[in-house]
Amino acid sequence: MAVPSEKLVSRPVELLADTRGYEDILTPEALAFLVRLHRFAEPRRRQLLEARLERQARYDAGVLPDFRADTKAIRESDWTVAAIPRALQDRRVEITGPVERKMIINALNSGAKVFMADFEDSSAPRFANQLDGQMNLYDAVRDRLEYRSPEGKHYRVGPNPAVLVIRPRGWHLPERHITIYGEPMAGALVDFGLFAFHNARLLHAHDRGPYFYLPKLEAMEEAALWNEVMALAEEELDLPYGSMKATVLIETLPAVFQMHEILHALRDRAVGLNCGRWDYIFSYLKTFRRHRDRLLPDRGQVAMTVPFLKAYSELLIQTCHRRGAFAMGGMAAQIPIKDDHEANDQAMAKVHADKLREVQAGHDGTWVAHPALVPVAMAIFDRHMPTPNQLHIKREDVQAERDTLIAPCGGTITRAGFDNNVDVALRYTAAWLDGLGCVPIHNLMEDAATAEIARSQLWQWLQHGGLTFPDHAPINFALFDQALAAHTHRLQVSTLPGARRAADAARLLSELTYADELGSFLTLPAYEQLA
Template sequence: MALPRERLTAEAVQLHAQPNPAQQAILSPLALAFLADLHRRFDSRRRSLLAARRERQARWDAGELPDFRADSAAIRESDWTVGPIPPALRDRRVEITGPVERKMVINALNSGAKVFMADFEDSSAPSFANQLDGQVNLRDAVAGTLDYSSPEGRHYRVNENPAVLVVRPRGWHLPERHLTVDGEPMAGALVDFGLYAFHNARALHRRDLGPYFYLPKLECMEEAALWDAVMAHAETGLDLPPGSMKVTVLIETLPAAFQMHEILHALQSRAVGLNCGRWDYIFSYLKTLRGHRDRLLPERGQVQMTVPFLKAYSELLIQTCHRRGAFAMGGMAAQIPIKGDADANEAALAKVRADKLREVQAGHDGTWVAHPALVPVAQAVFDAYMPEPNQRDVERGDVRVSREQLLAPCTGTITRAGFDNNVEVCLRYTAAWLDGQGCVPIHHLMEDAATAEIARAQLWQWLHHGNLEFPDHAPIDFALFDQALAAHVHRLRDSAHPGAGRADAAATLIRRLIHADTLADFLTLPAYEQLA
């Protein structure tokens, strides 16, 4: 195995934590050497790409708008396809996602979904313990030894024919401060990817199961090309054939919507599809266009996938993927079962069915759910309308999507209930995140970092652009926000909700971010400084 010498560990990698024995096995000397090699080879390039993001955002804040790139027109206009799709990924009609907590991993693998996306990113609070425990859990899942016994004495194990495992590392922007190389914190993306690949890639390759990855938060083809270079280097170091690692890219940023062809092309030998990361995409629309008063959106409950700018994005993704021979994956159903209220539960399931029907009829090859109970609901729709393993033959030649369509805001209102819900979701999610929990059920929806970011960005825009009103003409102002936040802090502090003990810390952070003159790029960056 062509790995760097072990002495690199002692010289370059500093561990700023006290892992337990199981976690220490993940942080073996050779594994740390592998991480150090990735950092030294690729981190400066990553930092340059993040600087380029900031430069682009400054231009958009000054009045420019995103557009299709002139310098990559040849890629969009020429004929080419991605590489062959592995057999294990040819039928992805329902995928389940969730954090890498041990019991959740078992339940997701046993859910009946075709794919389980094990998430080190938006549905996980990236404490070092959470990230390392997740690596232990996935290593055991790959080895076939994953089990769990609950405090109540119930035993869980992985059944025969589990879902195919796909891993989502953190985005390029997130650091891992508990591991430094040459005095610099590593990228969370390289830590998550590197540890999983080091411990599992060869075993998965021997079984024709990857390794497979979901790549989040990309904004341009250069960021995709960096992932391609990282994986090519890792394949060499792990004695894997070139192109063994396959990826699906989440198109969950507004800039990336203008570069779908280019992103697939940058990952051509390993790309198998793109995914409509709808919630992050809405957040990115808000963040990218934060300086444009004419691009404000109504409350998030009114921003459905049927509104014009989201419909255009979804259809462009389908057309792009199928032209290139790739999968076009649909978005997340965030609903969770409502116990004790059959009518409300059926209404929630009806929304899921309608959403999945829209996706399959538009040409998507599969979809996401957040809860095992939704797997049969989504699968029934896709089975009825997609009898074949996928529908890459649906070309969608009727789709013509312009820059203006991708940027057009939707109409709607901001109600008192919608405003208050955003405050509540911001606070409760942040408090739970600070307490180590990255996905939180709130009012029968599974909220993760993406949905909390929508709530935060909307509050910032509504308040900073000023002179906005509710339908009854009452003003939307900072006094109202401060009052709502104080009320929700009081309720959360006295509740049994996740994060109740971090209510005050969360409120202080949210208040600072909402009152700040500039919309912070990510909630999770300042929050990370307060995470264990």
């Protein structure tokens, strides 16, 4: 059913790209729906982004994040989220990936309970990528998604596919190719709006959604805006109030202090929170960018067992289960290593230990990035979680105080860690500029979140000055320049993803690292150079 004609607005939309082939997605009715969402949400979205800057300025001045005094009543009162749909009652293993056609098919067929189709961190937001993704999901919802490889191999979604959950872009990201009255739309509203307009009614009719993952939230007010956008969409699309459901990624440090409040703002739609661990580490770095006493060591030393991450995950479990919501574990970034059995065994052992920790802590499910890891994670959760979920585990023993949640962890900054950050940040940025948002590097599936960690650590280690490696050699810009030049040359002469954009990526990484301020997101300046 189209949006009623009286809700249409007379040609306020401009499409600043070649849209031939996407007429079934960018229909006049769908564009009118986007206009309605934009006019409703854009002023408030801008205010919330400004509030982020103001909040960060306070942290830069020395203020430490903490629980809010004005929302104490929400944290201390008794309430629960609305009933969780049957399709989401068992989420023990979820697989994530970009909205590329073959990957969607493989993910839906992987044996995972849920597939998170990602328009955000594992996708480079070329306009064609985003619209192709919408077309692919349109076909998937209608059980007609197929793909034939150049070699002639045929792919098709089989019986009992994973439940589809969509992750739109974060509130901060623009979509410059769609303007409303001359203003770029929020990428979040484009991704959400097009998917909801074309698929929400059909999914609802089959008790399969629509379901969403909401990224990068920092405050309850940002969750409240999503709730209002979904309510508006339901009204426009003649869906019952509360039929759209959301899982929120707790992947920013400010958000960990507002988990009750975020669930409360979305209490008619919230079905859970997720430990977005890599973005969370990035947010820790960004929040404390001016705090020399809170620098972190090599990324490889910042495991989920360090105190501030352990407290974060356990507080998330306690919060969710008190409110009747699911507590989802984090991403296993490892991928199978086909040509080295010993290395592969070590990687799988890390996955096993991570998933065992999660299920024993009380998580209701976990994430993997590769289909081959689905049976590994599934076996662990099946063995230790015989029930569909663990809402009965309340974790009343958890006492996650403010100082524990922000405590730095011990460790060292090594030459290998420094060099790896340069390599990962460069290679991922180059691949992203070339249109790839999910890149295997050193046997890990890297996305924007892990690249953010790499480039943020480089900025901090260099900008604070006076830091040394364990052998007392200085960490300085000369070393960074040398490593960047070497890795850039190595990438340029390789056949690796992003090789042709190596020089562009190197310039961008150098600019971000030398800048006086740590850039809020790598993907914002990179978006201006996206091929």
